Amino acid sequence: MHFVTRKAHFNAAHRLHNPSKSDEWNEQTYGKCNYPNWHGHNYEIEVTMAGEPDPETGYVVDLGALKQIIDTHVLEPCDHRNLNLDVPFLKDILPSAENLARVFFEQLQGPAEAIASPNVKLYSVVVYETERNRAEYCPYKVSKL
Amino acid sequence: MHFVTRKAHFNAAHRLHNPSKSDEWNEQTYGKCNYPNWHGHNYEIEVTMAGEPDPETGYVVDLGALKQIIDTHVLEPCDHRNLNLDVPFLKDILPSAENLARVFFEQLQGPAEAIASPNVKLYSVVVYETERNRAEYCPYKVSKL
Amino acid sequence: MHFVTRKAHFNAAHRLHNPSKSDEWNEQTYGKCNYPNWHGHNYEIEVTMAGEPDPETGYVVDLGALKQIIDTHVLEPCDHRNLNLDVPFLKDILPSAENLARVFFEQLQGPAEAIASPNVKLYSVVVYETERNRAEYCPYKVSKL
């Protein structure tokens, strides 16, 4: 099995706040991530597809084409935006790194698999919030714990 | 001459907007950095002091003590904050990387030089806005161009 | 399945030496890693937990709380210490990167899983001895080779 990965990055503001909960719960749960006037990150994302390389091209998927898919479906809606306010597909979603990884996976799966041969699948999306904190969504890596 | 450098980082939201100018001027000048709902960065800063090491300690300055100074004077007011709205010493200052580097230098100079011997000076502050964009303020490196 | 990872680092001295073997065997097996007066590393560790995010918080686990667990159970006993001499839970353990990864996993598993919901598990611990050499302990990634 082969895996190919493309990295991308964008800069955005966000805030962790669950509007169905009290302000106290939010402060206690999220600490400074709950500060009212937003903070932000240089988000790095890693998008991995898995499958066999096409014998004619040597590619699992053309990473230049995958870059375009990531640009269109993640970077254009998110870059220099407020993830709580500005991104249609994040409406009503708590923008934790975990949720971002899963939602980006859902946004990318259709268009990314459409540019590859049928046996090639979107395998995982990793979101680095900082150099020290990251989240990955991968439906294939482990069947059960 | 010896130079010692301590790195630190914080996460914050900001927006480039000059309120004395029209919205059109701001959009044209700053592009997506002017988007109204903020964006953010993982800011990395590098603080350098210059001088001779103390013969008893081998230190130009104790970098652990310098870390405390950076924490108190830059990270505590800025981390997880909105640089346009929340930081007293940035009031009325356009939070470009250039201006941040100079203002952080001014904030740090007194307390950083107070923990070192008299011949040791704060030499420069570098602010990385992204891995690809950075600004430095250094009054000593070049006398004229 | 979601995975969240927290990085941390500490600085320590160590030496590879199996006291049940001859000095010759140790020199031949470990080369310069066996030098008698110790050497050291800036160890980087990556701690990954796996599971589903809590719908209320959006977190698989609060990475700030996981950081505290890592600080208490790995960094406080190991940072600026001699891994052969100073760390109770490493007594009689050869401090290879492989063994460090497994022992740190064992130290972290109880307290890390105690701060998360029951379906969330400690998934892996990676130890970077240098930027080029690393070891991972992960009981879940592969059932058999």
Place this chain on the structure above:
Amino acid sequence: MHFVTRKAHFNAAHRLHNPSKSDEWNEQTYGKCNYPNWHGHNYEIEVTMAGEPDPETGYVVDLGALKQIIDTHVLEPCDHRNLNLDVPFLKDILPSAENLARVFFEQLQGPAEAIASPNVKLYSVVVYETERNRAEYCPYKVSKL
């Protein structure tokens, strides 16, 4: 299960060109990667072996010995070379990152497993073509998608 990884790097020229296809097909498929006078990369590779540590040494495999295997079987034939013209084991192989990862795996598997105990296997090879693009060959990570 333990995993140990050794990183290495080499610099080489290459070009993506399928000689059984027309020039037009090659230009359309590979874009600037098809330019006739070659381009090049600082290739980074990560070689991972999996298994249990030897109780006497604490090693899954001696990473110094694995470095020698990588030097002999990948770096010596490839470093500062043209991957399309100069490397015997890449003859007639399109030097995409995907194909390089698989061929390096095949080159390394015999000698790397020969220096480890029988239950230790070569697990994966990752090839970074740039900091943003990488490919991995791993026969063990996922049985099916």
Place this chain on the structure above:
Amino acid sequence: MHFVTRKAHFNAAHRLHNPSKSDEWNEQTYGKCNYPNWHGHNYEIEVTMAGEPDPETGYVVDLGALKQIIDTHVLEPCDHRNLNLDVPFLKDILPSAENLARVFFEQLQGPAEAIASPNVKLYSVVVYETERNRAEYCPYKVSKL
């Protein structure tokens, strides 16, 4: 004095060979960098401008505009090209990192200073050939050694 820096990268093939010298001299002087079929690098460059920020914009120079200058004057002619054969402004120039840094400086100086206010100067260009080897051209940093 303020300094702002923009990083960029490109991938290219090259070879060190002085055609006015014998093959023996070239082999002895450049070693594997002289191999006939080229090798290549992921070149990273850092372009720094110095001066005072414009009080209206807060910018020494708009780094987005500087990026466009670097794209047009360095990346478009060099990316995925052979530096010995394909780049008009490198004709008859030995493509060592030192020479690349100076020639890129000369290419960028006019257009980069044209987009900034008159007191702002191109200060230096750094070329990373590998993560471990780099060259800088800076006419201002030191008047004499």
Place this chain on the structure above:
Amino acid sequence: MHFVTRKAHFNAAHRLHNPSKSDEWNEQTYGKCNYPNWHGHNYEIEVTMAGEPDPETGYVVDLGALKQIIDTHVLEPCDHRNLNLDVPFLKDILPSAENLARVFFEQLQGPAEAIASPNVKLYSVVVYETERNRAEYCPYKVSKL
């Protein structure tokens, strides 16, 4: 003026302790860096030479030859060693990053300048103790503060 830089690294143990002072003074001054059983680091060093490139070779200095000088004069005596006990040229020197940078400069200056043309000088040595703490010794960068 051109500058060329070569990076290298080594792993070593050390401890900050001034034997002419009391244990209390040492504990108070150095904190955990004074722990008795040593700690260690992955030291990264950057060695920079300055001058004009040789017109025949395009090199300020052959960085491969400079690497050999660094290997012989810094890495061989220091790698996997205890900087307080094992290195002759560090005898009676407090191994702070500041002092290491200056002493490495003194060790390298003669042999490094001997392999370059007369107008080329050793310009600076940087020692990274951790990714966040570094020291530089450079006799040329600033005449006075």
